[in-house]
Amino acid sequence: MKHELLEALEQLEREKGISKALLLETIEAALITAYKKNFGSSHNVKVVIDENTGDVRVYSRCEVVEVPEEDSFDIALEDAKKRDPNYELGDIIDEEVTPRDFGRIAAQTAKQVVVQRIREAERSIIFDEFVDRESEIVTGMIQRISKGTVFINLGKTEAVLMPSEQIPGEEYPQGGRIKTFIVEVNKTSKGPQIVVSRTHPGLVKRLFELEVPEIFSGEVEIKAISREAGSRTKLAVYARNQDLDPVGSCVGPKGTRVQNIVNELGGEKIDIVEWSEDPAIFISSALSPSKVDLVVIHDDEKSATVVVPDYQLSLAIGKEGQNARLAAKLTNWKIDIKSASQYEKIVSGTGAGTETAEK
Structure with a gap:
């Protein structure tokens, strides 16, 4: 030596x-x-x-x-x-x-x-x-797939995309570039294990932060997200400045901002609604695109009865109950949806069936 x-x-x-x-x-x-x-x-x-x-x-x-x-x-x-x-x-x-x-x-x-x-x-x-980048987005190249698990090259190391964190039906071609959300970073004998996700609601949040300057600057705040990856996401936003339209900021000129995110998520639908302190207003917005006639709040049960026009009932509930389910998760309220005719019968005492969305 x-x-x-x-x-x-x-x-x-x-x-x-x-x-x-x-x-x-x-x-x-x-x-x-x-x-x-x-x-x-x-x-x-x-x-x-x-x-x-x-x-x-x-x-x-x-x-x-x-x-x-x-x-x-x-x-x-x-x-x-x-x-x-x-x-x-x-x-x-x-x-x-x-x-x-x-x-x-x-x-x-x-x-x-x-x-x-x-x-x-x-x-x-x-x-x-x-480890300091947990809950952030990383972009990498799809390196290989083994037993359903996708390994993504991040340059200095690789990330692991488990089957449970993959969007149903999404394809991962070798050599393709992909954005993922870092769920956790673990220390192992073989080096750091970086677990990433394509299904985590945080991925949508970070994509909006990247795409919408008003969110990145803090002028518009994302208050809540509910997501069924690969199908639909609901996003509740709020502007600290009353003169600023939070929904319009997220949608962007001619819908370009939200469309870029939809494309990144493989066509996943995104509903953007304005958050409100008033639970009745927030619940009504959360059921978009359905029109809502009435919201009756039951504070003791943290539940709400929502009345929609008869012709809007299917839209309010959504395919396989998805719209109502996502609205309940977004607002953190239990939601009972009734058509106007159903509600009229209940009020008159004749009774009718209801549709319930659990949080």
């Missing part, structure tokens, strides 16, 4: 951010183990690497004591003073015991330590970078 190693360590410090001093400490610790293994020594030793020349020296260490215990490597004070009258109790005496061919072992050990440290440092750097 000569100047070449020291130069390599300095380069690693510059390029990888791995401390040269820490690397030297680690190499020295590994060399102690290597010395004991190769030379059958159980003696207390230390290894010193000269930071100027790269020379490696091994020292046997013993403590100056009054009377050494049996089988210990300590030295009696009387014997120590024969070597040097200045020695006192508790002093540590280092005696060089460097084997003749220890340089070869040192070089091999140093190489192993450096390679391992580089791997660990790179993994740690990647983990630190991505």
